[in-house]
Amino acid sequence: MPRKDSKASADAQFRARVLELVAQIPRGKVVTYGQVATMVDSPRSARAGGGVLSGLKSGPPTELPWHRVINSRGGVSAPNEPHRFQVQRALLEAEGVVFRENGTCDLKAFRWVAQGWSWE
DNA sequence: ACGATGACAGTTT
């Protein structure tokens, strides 16, 4: 079926794809920004992935499980908003994710991989 | 339209 010009809304497509993917993350599991970026388009868009979530305020008021997206350290980032940091970690723990002393969880066990996708 | 910022990742010192 007809597809719009690829040059059109490339960034918009990226955002929509990230939101859709995050929305598919099952409860109790987590994914790193790099993984999401790789799955949606480019493995170099790790930061862009975070930009999309941060841009949620200007985007759809979705109830996206953004808290299931963490950094490669397997932990939550600590930006200028320690509040979010705290909330995200609490949500993950409430879903069954266990954090270690250093504040990071075992990605080896909690990392979600979509079917058909192979991850190290 | 432009410039600066940011919820990251990977590599090197």
Place this chain on the structure above:
DNA sequence: CAAACTGCCATCG
């Protein structure tokens, strides 16, 4: 082993 720098892409002001 741990800390610091650079690179990348999208969004915000």
